[in-house]
Amino acid sequence: MLQAWRRYIKNKFVVAVIALVFAIALSAIISLFKAVETHSLLEQESLTPAFGLLSQEILKPLYIAETIARSSSIKTQMNSSDIDQEAIQKKLSEISQEFDMEFFVASELNRTQYNSDGSTLSLELDRVEWYFNAKNNDLEIVGMLGKRDDIRIYFDVKIYNAEGTFLGFVGVNRKLTSFMEAFDNFKKQFGYDFIFVDHNNNIVLSSDDRFNADGKRIMRLEQLAWYSAFSAQQKNNSQLKNYLVEVENEDVLIAQANLDSLNWKMFLVNPLKTRQAAATEKFIAQTIIVTIAIFTGILIVYLVIRSLQGEFARRHQNDPLTQLPNRAQLFWQYDKVAKKGKNNSIIIVDIDHFKSVNDTYGHSAGDFVLCEVAKILQQQLRDNDVVARWGGEEFVILLPAANKTITQLIAERTRAAIAKHIFEVDKKVIKITASFGNCTDNQKSSLNLIIAQADEALYKAKNGGRNKVCSANQPIHSIPAKIWPTVSAK
Numbered sequence: 251m252l253q254a255w256r257r258y259i260k261n262k263f264v265v266a267v268i269a270l271v272f273a274i275a276l277s278a279i280i281s282l283f284k285a286v287e288t289h290s291l292l293e294q295e296s297l298t299p300a301f302g303l304l305s306q307e308i309l310k311p312l313y314i315a316e317t318i319a320r321s322s323s324i325k326t327q328m329n330s331s332d333i334d335q336e337a338i339q340k341k342l343s344e345i346s347q348e349f350d351m352e353f354f355v356a357s358e359l360n361r362t363q364y365n366s367d368g369s370t371l372s373l374e375l376d377r378v379e380w381y382f383n384a385k386n387n388d389l390e391i392v393g394m395l396g397k398r399d400d401i402r403i404y405f406d407v408k409i410y411n412a413e414g415t416f417l418g419f420v421g422v423n424r425k426l427t428s429f430m431e432a433f434d435n436f437k438k439q440f441g442y443d444f445i446f447v448d449h450n451n452n453i454v455l456s457s458d459d460r461f462n463a464d465g466k467r468i469m470r471l472e473q474l475a476w477y478s479a480f481s482a483q484q485k486n487n488s489q490l491k492n493y494l495v496e497v498e499n500e501d502v503l504i505a506q507a508n509l510d511s512l513n514w515k516m517f518l519v520n521p522l523k524t525r526q527a528a529a530t531e532k533f534i535a536q537t538i539i540v541t542i543a544i545f546t547g548i549l550i551v552y553l554v555i556r557s558l559q560g561e562f563a564r565r566h567q568n569d570p571l572t573q574l575p576n577r578a579q580l581f582w583q584y585d586k587v588a589k590k591g592k593n594n595s596i597i598i599v600d601i602d603h604f605k606s607v608n609d610t611y612g613h614s615a616g617d618f619v620l621c622e623v624a625k626i627l628q629q630q631l632r633d634n635d636v637v638a639r640w641g642g643e644e645f646v647i648l649l650p651a652a653n654k655t656i657t658q659l660i661a662e663r664t665r666a667a668i669a670k671h672i673f674e675v676d677k678k679v680i681k682i683t684a685s686f687g688n689c690t691d692n693q694k695s696s697l698n699l700i701i702a703q704a705d706e707a708l709y710k711a712k713n714g715g716r717n718k719v720c721s722a723n724q725p726i727h728s729i730p731a732k733i734w735p736t737v738s739a740k
């Protein structure tokens with residue numbers, strides 16, 4: 251018994267270990283795929299708002315200024331020496347309100363700047379330096395940034411007539427306060443810094459204040475450690491790219507976007523250390539959760555299969571000799587019957603002097619008798635009755651919903667059927683009889699208890715001379731607990 255338990259526990263342990271290893275391996279694979287997926291998603295999620303901000307705050311004013319510079323109505327106005335100031339300022343004021351930016355048009359012909367707020371400015375050589383610098387510059391669009399405390403972005407786009415003659419500028423300026431605030435939040439959330447550089451690799455604007463120009467000096471891209479780690483090819487790349495560079499033993503992810511019309515580049519700089527730690531934590535947490543889920547799943551499936559196997563075995567276990575249900579199945583059948591109602595009866599049938607059949611005619615003759623008796627028992631019973639081989643030369647009949655009188659009648663009829671049956675072995679007729687003990691229970695008692703009482707009655711029948719039917723008359727709850735061993739289905 252102890253050994254069986256040890257074996258049982260050992261088997262369970264092996265199953266658990268196999269399930270655990272399997273679960274860990276499977277969950278690691280799942281988590282890995284998931285982690286790669288999550289990482290890409292995070293990457294995407296973290297970059298999308300940056301590009302969103304970029305297009306909303308920087309590119310939009312630029313595109314609007316370009317569109318105005320190309321519009322034929324503006325060109326016609328600027329080409330004329332008699333500019334309709336009212337019309338042009340009305341137009342600029344409308345656009346300004348619509349897009350929440352300030353615009354101006356600077357005319358080369360009459361050297362006047364018309365602002366969207368209705369004011370004008372005379373473009374005199376000594377007073378308005380930017381105009382003459384920008385005019386003489388090769389760049390078609392000039393981008394500039396104001397001071398950090400009232401941060402604004404300025405774009406001046408050159409206007410030409412159909413013949414290619416320079417007519418002046420369309421200018422736009424936009425406050426970048428919301429851009430900087432949004433980027434500060436973005437930096438807190440994703441750890442990125444942004445850096446804008448112009449065509450000379452001068453840093454025009456950065457979310458890291460250390461890199462912004464302070465009036466005395468302008469920082470250059472080449473002064474940044476991660477840029478020095480770029481290869482020559484990477485430095486010259488004008489495409490939209492992601493690079494992974496190592497700076498002082500730390501991985502830094504750089505995303506580069508080019509603002510072609512301005513000749514600017516924008517870099518998003520992300521030190522990966524914190525993100526890697528977060529990704530590792532996420533991976534471990536995911537692996538643990540998935541492992542527990544898979545392990546629990548496997549164990550549940552295993553236990554369900556075990557229980558179904560037990561149930562199946564109990565239902566279908568038969569005695570190999572007589573093909574009658576065995577003791578385990580009888581218990582299972584009784585449980586079913588007992589749940590339904592009271593008045594269940596048990597008859598124990600014990601072949602008389604069976605030992606002498608074996609001794610006289612041999613063991614196979616004894617087997618033959620057992621099979622014949624089994625057939626007789628089955629023939630005598632109703633469809634719902636169950637006859638099982640209890641062991642040796644003993645049979646148990648379960649009569650659901652049968653009262654004492656019916657039980658006695660059935661037992662008596664069966665006894666008579668065995669007694670008058672002709673058992674013929676090797677052309678010799680063997681006289682076989684059986685003794686019967688029965689008990690009717692109306693309290694849904696355990697099968698062990700009912701059988702114990704039927705057995706008492708059988709004992710009386712044997713003592714009374716055999717080939718007899720005796721009934722138990724004691725109330726069932728007063729029976730001393732002589733418990734029959736139950737047989738497990740395994």
Ligand SMILES: Nc1nc2c(ncn2[C@@H]2O[C@H](COP(=O)(O)OP(=O)(O)OP(=O)(O)O)[C@@H](O)[C@H]2O)c(=O)[nH]1
Nearest residue numbers: 600601602603604605606608613614616617642643
């Ligand atoms: N042939 C055969 N004999 C069995 C089988 N199982 C048990 N027996 C025999 O059944 C006999 C039972 O003998 P006992 O318990 O002495 O009972 P009995 O001879 O029937 O005597 P009473 O019950 O007192 O009438 C034993 O000889 C067992 O070996 C079986 O499967 N096949």
